[in-house]
Amino acid sequence: MELQDSPSTISEQQLHKQEGLRNTQADLAKQSLISSGEWLQLHGLKSNKLTLKQILSQIGFPHCEDYVTSLGRLVSSRYADGLFPRIYRTEDGRVYNLTARSELIYQYVEHLTQAVESYKQRMDWLTSRSRQVFGVIVEQSITIVLDFGGMLEEELDLCRDALIMVLEEQVAHIAKFNIIWASQEPVKWQENAVPVTAQSVAAAISWLEKSRFELALRQASCLDALLEAGKDKTIESTYYFVVGDVPEGSKELLLQSALELPQPVCTVSFNARGEGTIAFLKDLSAKAHGRFHAFAERTECVEFPTSPVKDEDSVITWNSRKLKGKLPPGQGRGWKHRAACP
Numbered sequence: 001m002e003l004q005d006s007p008s009t010i011s012e013q014q015l016h017k018q019e020g021l022r023n024t025q026a027d028l029a030k031q032s033l034i035s036s037g038e039w040l041q042l043h044g045l046k047s048n049k050l051t052l053k054q055i056l057s058q059i060g061f062p063h064c065e066d067y068v069t070s071l072g073r074l075v076s077s078r079y080a081d082g083l084f085p086r087i088y089r090t091e092d093g094r095v096y097n098l099t100a101r102s103e104l105i106y107q108y109v110e111h112l113t114q115a116v117e118s119y120k121q122r123m124d125w126l127t128s129r130s131r132q133v134f135g136v137i138v139e140q141s142i143t144i145v146l147d148f149g150g151m152l153e154e155e156l157d158l159c160r161d162a163l164i165m166v167l168e169e170q171v172a173h174i175a176k177f178n179i180i181w182a183s184q185e186p187v188k189w190q191e192n193a194v195p196v197t198a199q200s201v202a203a204a205i206s207w208l209e210k211s212r213f214e215l216a217l218r219q220a221s222c223l224d225a226l227l228e229a230g231k232d233k234t235i236e237s238t239y240y241f242v243v244g245d246v247p248e249g250s251k252e253l254l255l256q257s258a259l260e261l262p263q264p265v266c267t268v269s270f271n272a273r274g275e276g277t278i279a280f281l282k283d284l285s286a287k288a289h290g291r292f293h294a295f296a297e298r299t300e301c302v303e304f305p306t307s308p309v310k311d312e313d314s315v316i317t318w319n320s321r322k323l324k325g326k327l328p329p330g331q332g333r334g335w336k337h338r339a340a341c342p
Helices: 007-032 036-043 052-059 102-126 129-134 153-169 198-210 221-230 248-260 275-287 318-322
Strands: 060-062 065-068 073-076 086-088 095-098 141-147 176-181 237-243 265-270 292-297
Touching: 036 102, 052 102, 102 129, 129 153, 129 265, 129 292, 141 153, 141 221, 153 198, 153 237, 153 292, 176 198, 176 221, 221 237, 221 248, 237 275, 248 275, 265 275, 275 292
Parallel strands: 141 176, 141 237, 237 265, 265 292
Antiparallel strands: 060 095, 065 073, 086 095
16 A cells, blocks of 8 residues: 655655755856856867867878978879868868768767857857856956946946846855945945855845945045955955946056956946947956956847746846847957847
8 A cells, every 4th residue: 555645745855856956056057157268178179079180080091291302392192092082171281081981970960060059058158147247257256346437327227137137146156255336435245255145145135226326436436446355365356347437547547456456357347338448448357367348238129028938947037138238339240249128
């Protein structure tokens, strides 16, 4: 005779299953929060032996040449003429004789197709949601410095939405964090970076929602905030989140202070109006051994569903649908941003 599970047992089983699913999703998120260079080392063509040179060495052999002294030049052998299909490598001019059976070649076609799909998924992931706005946080302990000096009043809610998304999707998967607002005097959320927990992330979100951010700052405010971030020796990197443009008069001081910090400085440009700010922040991050990212809000609107759209693993929130981007000022085809509507 089989005994039926009691309601309490079923409930416990469901809780364990849900907890396991959350842990799996968290693990996947952590695995994704790596730099593109690290990702290529794990999933790139070279690491998977799928470059043209690597594939050719498995499906054929190079057509030999030798130097003939009497002729004074290289001469290709003719022993394989007409025996094998050939392929010419434009990179080095070498010719390969193909000897593999079609089955092996089809296997490589399948592997390359999968690699292309993996690249597409990575690009889609990089250019969606919080990654589109902020880039990818790869450190485990960070401070985010907020510079709202160039922000327009109507951009405040959008900035909050962006930062909340970053906290929920990326900061939630690292070890420690802090936030400093560049005001007349630096305003710290916490004195130093604190451990990431569900409670600390929720408290930071509440702080962002309740803070009354000033729109006009003195020129030295962002400088003071960066220097304050550098005092915390427990962090690996400072993320300088700049809304709008950087005043011309403060650029030199900002660069000098960033170079004095013991940690790298990553710069994030949000809705820059001019090419000069983009160029400056890119230069600052390069000299401060950090990374640069830019987001520009798209202003053309398209129709959105009236309710959140759901799929198997996610809910597209109003925040993610509002934060859609275009190319920042002065950027060409090398930049990819999701183009929809704010």
